Amino acid sequence: MEQKQKQIAVEMRNITKTFGSVVANKDVDFITYKGEILSLLGENGSGKTTLMNMLSGIYFPDKGEILIKGEQVSIRSPKDAFENGIGMIHQHFKLVDIFTAVENVALAMNEKGKYSLKAVAARIKDICDKYGFDLDPEQKVYNMSVSQKQTLEIIKVLYRGADILILDEPTAVLTPQEAERLFKVIRNMRDDGKSIIIITHKLNEVLSVSDRVTILRKGELAGTVETKDATEMSLTEMMVGQKVDLDIERSEPVDPKPRLIVKNLTCKNADGISVLDNISFTANSGEVLGIAGISGCGQKELLEAIAGLQTAAPGSSITYYPEGSTKAKELIGKSPRKIRELGVALSFVPEDRLGMGLVGSMGMTENMMLRYYKRGKGIFADKKYSRKLANEIKEELEVVTPGIDTPIRNLSGGNVQKVLIGREIAATPSVLMTAYAVRGLDINTSLTIYHLLDEQKKKGVAVIFVGEDLDVLLAFADKIMVLCAGKVNGIVDARTATKAEIGLLMTNMREEETLNG
Amino acid sequence: MLSTVLSWIVRAILFGAVIMYGSLGETLTEKSGNMNLGTPGIMCIGGAFGFGCTYLYEMNIENPNPVLTIAIALFCAFFFSALAGMLFCFLTTTLRANQNVTGLAMTIFGTGLAKFFGTFIIPEGVVTVKATYANSLFCKTIPLDFGESTAAQIAEAFLCSHGFMLYLAIIIAVVMAFFLKKTKAGLNLRAVGENPATADAAGINVSKYKYLATSIGAGIAGLGGAYYILDYNYGGWSTGAAGGLQALGWLAVALVIFAVWRPINLIWGSFIFGLCYWLYNYIVVFGIKMTSAQSSLLEAVPYLVTIIVLIISSVHKKKENQPPSALGLAYFREER
Numbered sequence: 001m002e003q004k005q006k007q008i009a010v011e012m013r014n015i016t017k018t019f020g021s022v023v024a025n026k027d028v029d030f031i032t033y034k035g036e037i038l039s040l041l042g043e044n045g046s047g048k049t050t051l052m053n054m055l056s057g058i059y060f061p062d063k064g065e066i067l068i069k070g071e072q073v074s075i076r077s078p079k080d081a082f083e084n085g086i087g088m089i090h091q092h093f094k095l096v097d098i099f100t101a102v103e104n105v106a107l108a109m110n111e112k113g114k115y116s117l118k119a120v121a122a123r124i125k126d127i128c129d130k131y132g133f134d135l136d137p138e139q140k141v142y143n144m145s146v147s148q149k150q151t152l153e154i155i156k157v158l159y160r161g162a163d164i165l166i167l168d169e170p171t172a173v174l175t176p177q178e179a180e181r182l183f184k185v186i187r188n189m190r191d192d193g194k195s196i197i198i199i200t201h202k203l204n205e206v207l208s209v210s211d212r213v214t215i216l217r218k219g220e221l222a223g224t225v226e227t228k229d230a231t232e233m234s235l236t237e238m239m240v241g242q243k244v245d246l247d248i249e250r251s252e253p254v255d256p257k258p259r260l261i262v263k264n265l266t267c268k269n270a271d272g273i274s275v276l277d278n279i280s281f282t283a284n285s286g287e288v289l290g291i292a293g294i295s296g297c298g299q300k301e302l303l304e305a306i307a308g309l310q311t312a313a314p315g316s317s318i319t320y321y322p323e324g325s326t327k328a329k330e331l332i333g334k335s336p337r338k339i340r341e342l343g344v345a346l347s348f349v350p351e352d353r354l355g356m357g358l359v360g361s362m363g364m365t366e367n368m369m370l371r372y373y374k375r376g377k378g379i380f381a382d383k384k385y386s387r388k389l390a391n392e393i394k395e396e397l398e399v400v401t402p403g404i405d406t407p408i409r410n411l412s413g414g415n416v417q418k419v420l421i422g423r424e425i426a427a428t429p430s431v432l433m434t435a436y437a438v439r440g441l442d443i444n445t446s447l448t449i450y451h452l453l454d455e456q457k458k459k460g461v462a463v464i465f466v467g468e469d470l471d472v473l474l475a476f477a478d479k480i481m482v483l484c485a486g487k488v489n490g491i492v493d494a495r496t497a498t499k500a501e502i503g504l505l506m507t508n509m510r511e512e513e514t515l516n517g
Numbered sequence: 518m519l520s521t522v523l524s525w526i527v528r529a530i531l532f533g534a535v536i537m538y539g540s541l542g543e544t545l546t547e548k549s550g551n552m553n554l555g556t557p558g559i560m561c562i563g564g565a566f567g568f569g570c571t572y573l574y575e576m577n578i579e580n581p582n583p584v585l586t587i588a589i590a591l592f593c594a595f596f597f598s599a600l601a602g603m604l605f606c607f608l609t610t611t612l613r614a615n616q617n618v619t620g621l622a623m624t625i626f627g628t629g630l631a632k633f634f635g636t637f638i639i640p641e642g643v644v645t646v647k648a649t650y651a652n653s654l655f656c657k658t659i660p661l662d663f664g665e666s667t668a669a670q671i672a673e674a675f676l677c678s679h680g681f682m683l684y685l686a687i688i689i690a691v692v693m694a695f696f697l698k699k700t701k702a703g704l705n706l707r708a709v710g711e712n713p714a715t716a717d718a719a720g721i722n723v724s725k726y727k728y729l730a731t732s733i734g735a736g737i738a739g740l741g742g743a744y745y746i747l748d749y750n751y752g753g754w755s756t757g758a759a760g761g762l763q764a765l766g767w768l769a770v771a772l773v774i775f776a777v778w779r780p781i782n783l784i785w786g787s788f789i790f791g792l793c794y795w796l797y798n799y800i801v802v803f804g805i806k807m808t809s810a811q812s813s814l815l816e817a818v819p820y821l822v823t824i825i826v827l828i829i830s831s832v833h834k835k836k837e838n839q840p841p842s843a844l845g846l847a848y849f850r851e852e853r
Contacts, residue, residue, distance in 0.1 A: 079720050094715040096708050098836050106701070107708050107719045115701040142836050 007034040008070065009164055009195040010055065010086075015064035017050055021442070024050040027064075028221050030214060032164065035193045037186060039206040039227070041239060042216035043503075044295050044468050048199045051216065052166045056088035057081035068164075087157030088166040091173075093149050097142045101135060101152050105159050120159075127158050131188045147178040154185070165189065166197045171205060172296070183209045201239075201294055203232045203507045217241050232508060233500070240503040246475045248450050251458055253478055256284035259462035260306070260320055260431055266313040267301050274313075275301045277486045283431065283462040285323070288453065290477025290494060291466040294506055298486040299466045300351060303433045306464075307348045308336040320344050323430060323460065347429035349420055351436050351466075353413075357420045360409030364390040364401065364419055367408060371423060393422035397448070414445035421452055432456050435466040450476055470499050482506055518802070519667060525799040526674040529791030532765075534683040535749055537787035538741025539769025541689055544780055546602070546734035547773060548697065549727045550710040551609060552845040554620025556738050557766025558627020559601045561759050563739025565631035567594030568746040568754045569638055572648040586651050590743050598739020599732040601627060606731040610724055613847040624763065631759040638754065645755040652752025655680045655744070682744045686787075689737065693780040706730055710841030713848035723848055738769070768794070771823040777830060777838040793818040 012030040016023070025047045032038050042048045053059045055066065057078040065072055068084045075081050081088070095104050102121045109120075121137040128135055135151050144152065150170065157165060167186075171179040186196050186209065200206060206213055206227065213230060215222040215238045222238045260283040267276040276298045283289045291299055304310045306318055308331065318331040322343065329342050339346060350356040358367045368386035376382030390404040397418040401411050408416055417437065424432065434453065438446040454476075457463050467473045473480050477494040482505035489505045539560050546553045553559070570593035575581040605623050608614040639646050659677035663669035697703040708716040709726045717723050745762050746754055772790055776782035797812035807815070830838045 078718055082720075094712070094718045096711045096715055097842065098711060098839075099704075099708070103704060106704060107716070107721070109701075115699075140836070 006036075008032070009034045009068070011067040011070075012051070012055070013065050013067070015051065015054060015061045015066075017047075017054060017059060017061050023219050025054075025061075025216075025219050028216070028219075030221070031224075032195045032197060034163075034195055035190055036211045037190050037196045037198065037209055039210035039213045040197055040199045040216065041201060041203075041206055041213055041235060042222075043201065043239060043470075045218075046216040046239075047219040048216055049168055050219075052088060052168065052197065052199060055081065055086055055164075056166060057086075082160050082162065084164075085162050086164045086166070087160065087162030089150065089153045089157060089168065089170065091168045093153055095141045095149060095152060098140060100138050100140050101144075101155075102137045104141060104152060105156050109160075123159065124155060127155055131158075131185050131192070133185060146173045147175075147182075150174070150182070158189075163193070164195045164197070166199070168199045169201075170198060171200070171202065179205070201507055203235055206230075206235065207232065215239055232504065236503040236507065237500050239507075240470060240499045243471065243474065243499050246471055248447065248472065248475045249454055250288075250476055250478075251454055253284070253287045254458070254460070256287045258282050258321055259285040260318065262306070263317040263319070265302070265305060265316040265318065267298075267305055267310050267316075268313060269301075275486050276305065276310075279483075279486075279488050281481055281488060281491060283464055285430070285462045286457055286460045287478045288457055288463040288465050288476060290473040290480040291464065291483060292468075292470065292473050292480055292502055292506060293483035295468065297483040299435060299483060301486075302483070303348065303350070303435055303464070303466065306331065306431075306433060307346060308334050308339045320431070345428060345430045347424035347427055347432045349417075349424050349432075349434040349437055351439070353416055353420055354409060358408055358416065361407050363403075363405035363407060364394065364399070365404050367419060368393075368423055371427060389423070389426055393419065393426065397422050397452070414441045417441060417445070417449065421449060425452060425456060429456070429461055431462045431464070433464040433466075436468060437465065438472070439468070470502055473502070474499065484508070519670065521799060521802055523670060523674045525792070525795055525802065526671070527678045528795050528798075529788055530675070530679060530683060531749055531791070532794055533787030533789075533791035534679070534686045535741050535745045536765055536769040536772055536790060537686045537690070537783050538682075538744060539738045539766055540772040540776065540783050540787065541686065541693060541780060542598075542602075542734040542736070542738030542741070543770055543773045544734070544776070544778055544783065545693060545737065546731045547778060547844055548706055548710045548841060549730035549734075550713060550841055550843040550846065550848070551606065551727055551731045552616045552620065553602065553605055553623070553731060553735065554617060554770065555601065555605050555623025555627060556620075556735075556770055557763040558624035558630075559598045559735045559738050560627075560742035560745070560766045560769070561631035561762050562601050562627045563594035563598040563736075563742030564746045564762050565634045565742070565754070565759065566597040567591065567739065567743025568648060568651075568752075569593070569634060571651045571743075571747070572638060572646065572754070575648060575650045581650055583654055587654055590651055590655075590747060591740060594739040594743035595736040598742070599736035601739075602732040602735020603728065605735070606728045609847060610727045610731075613849060616845050616847070624766070628759055628763045631762075632756050635754055635756055635759065639756075645753045645758075648747060648752045648754070651747050655682060655748040655752070657681070680748050682740075682748060685740075687784055690780040690784050697780070707841070710843055713843055714850075717848070717850060738766075741765075741769070768819055771820060774840075775823050775826050777826075778840060789822070790819045793822060 008031060010032045015025050015028045017025040028051055040048045050059060054061050057075045057080050060076060066075060073084055075084065102117050102124065105124060106117060106120045124137045133151050133155060135148065135155060141149060170182060174182060190196055210227050212224060212226055214224045217239060263280050265276055265279040266274055269275045279302060293299055301310055305312055312332050316332055320329045320331055329344060331339055354360045365387045368389045372386055375385055393399060394404055399415050399418045401415060408419055437449050453463055465477055474494050479491055480494045480497060480502060481491045482489045482502055484506060539556050543553060543556050567590045571586055571590035574589050575586060601623065605619060608619045609616045658679060661677045663673045697707060705721045706726050709721060709723050713723045742762055746758060750758050768790060772786055776786040796818055797815035800807055
C-alpha cells in the first residue's frame with residue numbers, strides 16, 4: 001500500500017567518512033525517492049552536512065557506495081555531482097556580488113553555441129514561471145536580499161538541470177514569510193518530480209514541509225520515519241538519543257551567591273535584527289551555568305556582551321556583585337579595559353581560539369603578555385612576569401610544546417586551548433566564560449579542561465560554560481540555560497533535567513504565554 | 518602660443534600611450550585578482566629586450582626589413598615580459614607568496630635585469646646606443662595635412678601626429694573592453710578576480726585564468742617598454758633610460774586606479790595623465806613662470822589626481838567602481 005511505485009532517486013549504502021580520528025559518518029544508509037521532500041534532521045555535528053557533501057562532490061566517502069537512479073556512481077567533484085543531476089545550495093552563497101543574476105547563472109556554462117545573456121535570461125524567466133520564483137534577471141547580486149540570493153542559488157542549480165536538490169539549512173537566514181514562500185516553491189518542485197533534501201534542525205519545518213524524515217545522531221543513522229507518523233517529541237527523542245553517562249567530576253556548589261545578574265539584555269546586529277532578545281538570568285558564584293542551544297542562537301553574542309564587546313540596546317543591564325561586597329557595578333556600555341579597571345575580574349575563553357583568544361604566530365610568553373601588556377615601567381614591557389607565567393602554565397597543565405617561545409599555532413588544538421585557559425585562569429577571575437571549550441579536543445584533554453573549570457568553581461568563581469554536547473552539559477553544569485533564536489527558552493536544573501527536555505527547548509520556541517507565566 | 522599647445526598635446530598623447538600599455542596590462546592582470554606591482558620592472562624588461570633584439574638585428578643586417586624590425590621589437594618585448602609575468606604568477610598563484618612583496622621584488626628584479634642587459638649592448642666608453650632605423654619606423658606618422666586653420670592643426674595633433682603604437686594601444690583597449698564585457702571568457706575572468714571560490718565551484722580553472730591574464734597582461738605592459746625606448750626616447754638605450762621607464766611604470770599602476778579598472782577609460786585617462794605630467798614644461802601657456810624646483814613639484818600632479826580619484830570613488834562606494842574584490846588575495850581551495 002505504501003509502495004505505490006516510488007522510484008529511488010538516490011541511494012547511499014554503508015557510507016563512512018572520517019576526518020583524522022573523528023568519525024563524521026558511520027555506516028549510514030540513506031534513500032531519497034523521486035518526487036518527495038526529505039528532511040535530514042540532527043543536532044550540530046551529527047554529520048548531516050558531511051553526508052550531503054559526499055553527494056555534492058565536496059568530500060569523497062572512505063567507504064560505501066552511492067547509487068543514482070539505480071546506477072552506481074563515483075562523485076569526485078561538484079562537476080560530477082552536476083552531471084548526475086545533484087545540486088546543493090550551501091548556507092554560504094557562492095555568488096559574484098557585482099554580477100547580475102543572469103551573469104551569475106551564465107558563469108562557466110558549457111553550452112555550445114553563441115554566448116548570449118538574453119537567451120539565459122529567457123530560460124531563467126521560464127524556470128521562474130514554472131515554479132513560482134520571483135527574480136529579476138538583471139538585478140545585481142549586491143542589491144539583493146538574502147532571500148533573493150537564495151532564490152538565485154536555487155535557480156542556478158535548476159538551470160543546470162539538477163533534479164535532486166539539497167538545501168543546507170535553507171531557512172536559517174529567512175524571515176517566517178520568506179520561509180513560507182520557499183516551502184511553496186519547494187512543494188512545486190516536488191510535484192514536478194524533483195527530489196528535495198532539506199538539512200535542518202527545526203522541528204516545526206520538518207513536520208510542515210517534508211514527506212519523510214531521516215534522523216542522524218552522532219554520525220550514525222538513528223532512523224527514518226514518515227512525517228505523518230512523527231511528532232515533535234518522537235523526533236526529539238530520536239535526535240538526542242539515550243542519556244550517556246560521562247565520567248566528569250562535578251562538585252557540589254558551595255554557598256552560591258549572585259555574581260552576575262543580566263536583565264533584559266538585547267543586542268542588535270549590523271542589520272538591525274535582534275541577536276539577543278530580552279535575556280535575563282543570574283550567574284552564581286561557585287556554580288557552573290551551562291548554556292545550550294543550536295549554534296548561532298546568540299551564545300557568542302551573549303558572552304561578548306558581558307565581556308564588553310557588543311553594544312547593548314537601551315534598557316539592558318548587566319550587574320556585577322563583587323565578592324563580599326554589596327556594591328553593584330554596571331557593565332553595560334563599558335569597554336573591556338574599563339571593565340577591568342572597575343576591578344571586575346572577567347575571564348573569557350572565546351570560541352575562536354587562534355583568532356580572538358591568542359595570536360598564532362607568537363609564543364606562549366608573548367601570548368601571556370597580551371593580557372599583561374600594561375605591566376612594566378614606562379615604554380618598556382615586562383617580559384619576566386609573562387615568561388614566569390608561561391613556564392608555570394607549561395608545567396602545571398602539561399602543555400606539550402618544544403619551548404615557551406615556539407609559535408603556538410604549531411601546537412595541537414588541545415595544547416592551544418590549555419594555553420588559553422591557563423592564561424585566563426591565572427588572572428584569578430571571579431567570572432569565567434568559556435565558549436565550546438572542548439571543541440575538537442580528545443577525551444583526555446577534555447577531561448583535563450573540565451577538571452580545571454571545576455577547580456575554579458570550587459574557588460567560588462561563577463563559570464559560564466557554553467557547550468554543544470548535551471551529555472556533557474547535563475553531567476558537568478549545575479544549571480542549564482537554553483537559548484533559542486536569541487531568547488531564553490528556559491533554565492533547568494542540570495541534575496534533574498532530561499536530554500529530551502533540553503532538546504525540545506533547543507529546537508522549539510515555547511509559546512509566549514508560558515514563558516511569561 | 519598655438520604651437521606650444523600643440524606640442525603639449527602631442528607630447529601628452531605620446532606619453533599617455535606609453536603608460537597606457539602598462540595600464541592595459543595591469544588592468545587585465547588585476548581583473549584576475551592578481552595585483553602585479555612588478556609592472557614597472559616588467560616594462561623595463563620589455564624595453565630592454567625589445568630594444569636589444571631589434572638593435573642587434575639592424576646592426577647586423579645590411580638592409581633591415583621594416584616589418585621584421587617592428588615584429589622583432591614587439592615580439593621580444595612581449596615574450597620576455599610575459600615570461601616575467603608568468604614568474605610572478607608562479608610565485609603568487611602556485612606558491613601563494615604575498616603579491617605585494619613579490620610585485621615589488623619583480624620591479625627591482627626587472628629594472629636590475631634591464632640595466633644589466635644594457636651593459637652588454639652599450640660598448641665601453643659610450644653612454645647611449647641608438648636603434649636609429651627602428652626609431653624611424655616607430656616615429657613614422659600618418660602623412661595627412663588638414664590645413665592651416667587652428668581647428669585643423671589641433672585635429673592633426675590629436676589624430677595623426679603619432680606612430681602606429683598609439684593606434685595599436687587604442688585598439689587593444691577597445692578589444693579588451695569588449696572581451697571583458699561581452700565574451701564568456703571575459704565573464705569567467707572577472708568572476709575569478711571577484712570571487713575565486715565561486716568561480717572554482719562553477720568549474721572554472723582559476724589558476725589557468727590567472728596565469729593567462731597575468732602573462733598576457735605583462736606582455737602588453739612590456740610592449741609599452743619597447744615603445745618608450747624606440748619612440749619616446751628617440752630609440753636610445755642607456756642605463757638612465759631604464760630608470761625613466763621604471764618611473765613611468767608607477768604612473769601606469771596609478772592610471773589603472775584612475776580609470777577604475779576599465780580599459781576604455783584608459784584612453785582618455787592616459788591623455789590626462791600625459792597633460793598633467795608635462796604640465797611643468799608647458800605651464801608657460803597659462804602665463805605662469807616657475808623655477809625648476811617649483812616645476813619639479815608639478816610632476817607630482819598625476820599622483821595627486823589619482824589620490825583624488827581614489828577618495829571620490831571610496832566616498833561614492835559604487836560597487837562597479839571598486840577594485841576586483843579578491844584583488845591581492847591568494848586563492849586556496851581548501852581554506853574555508
